[in-house]
Amino acid sequence: MIRLYENKHQEKNEVARHQHDTHQLLYVLDGEGECELDIRSQNLLPDSIMLISPHTDHGIQAHSKMTVLVLEFDIRHLAEDVVSYLVEPVFAVSRVLNLSLFESSELRQLLRKMLFEQSQNHPIHTMGLKLLLAQVLYQLAIMQQEDTTQDTNTRRAKWLKHHLETRYFEIASMEEVAAKAGVSSRYMNQIFKEMYDTTPYQFLTEVRLLKVKKMLRESDREIVSICFEVGFEAVSTFYRVFKKYVGVTPNVYRRTTDDFRN
The missing domain is CATH 1.10.10.60 (Homeodomain-like)
Structure with missing residues (x-):
């Protein structure tokens, strides 16, 4: 099961702490807010990504109108190597990533393609959805491997x-x-x-x-x-x-x- 859907939060809207059995990636398209992951509280801005591992307590509070794209998937439907090399390292710790413009452009494009594939009712598009999910995870895995001491210009040049x-x-x-x-x-x-x-x-x-x-x-x-x-x-x-x-x-x-x- 791979599913994408959009959540629109009104200002001061609050989602109570809860858990899921699935992996979730929440992409903030616009607006600002705050999230709680286990006992940590982190700010949410446009192009923030929440990576939520299964059974992680989490909640969201919107500080303004906020639109969030939710990508949810069950690893039982993915290939073993995708789970081992991509899902497990990317979701090793539930956290928030704040992407720069050049980092977010690739992910936005992939998520748009996933929305299109999801809208098509044919087995070949289900396969396409899985391939695009693997690309999303690959991008996140590469970002995770980046040396944290690299400055922004180095990362920009490598992305370019x-x-x-x-x-x-x-x-x-x-x-x-x-x-x-x-x-x-x-x-x-x-x-x-x-x-x-x-x-x-x-x-x-x-x-x-x-x-x-x-x-x-x-x-x-x-x-x-x-x-x-x-x-x-x-x-x-x-x-x-x-x-x-x-x-x-x-x-x-x-x-x-x-x-x-x-």
Whole structure:
């Protein structure tokens, strides 16, 4: 059983202390409040996450109108490796996590996808729901492994690198990426270059060109199709960038690699 639902709390609304047999993740979409986990009291803000292990006493008090997305699941419906490597470490201690903008963007996107899968009445969407839950848990597990001594800029740069490596095909502008990270594009360039000795745009270009070269070597697909698939919006720009970084045009590169194979 995996279930997502929304709870809306009015100002000063209080949920009395109680327990569940299931695991719960409560994501604060907006508003502020306070929660009690066992004997601890912690503040809740937008993009706060409550991780609640089974049989944990917990309660909530809203200080303002507050919307909370509840993700509830029973581990009996999950694969053993998901439980061992993801659920158990993430929920080892019931606690509240306060996410930054760049940390929350990935989780919000995954939760939106889960809401869609839940709305579809077909076994394949049930499988999709389980896969997305594993991705949510994976993101939380990675965050948990982060060195707590790392400063915010280091975590921003690492998030940005991962984002560029995995979402290269849909990035339209660096300004859009900077907005997701919660910083200006100028500041984003600065912290990324300090850590990786290159700019985000140069790194993105290199990631895209690596994908392009692989497809040119290993497939007969049209060059124009490859260009758009990896995220270039104009063919002329793609040809110019490829020639600048690789030294030859895509057509010549493909012929050269074909000749080498033959």
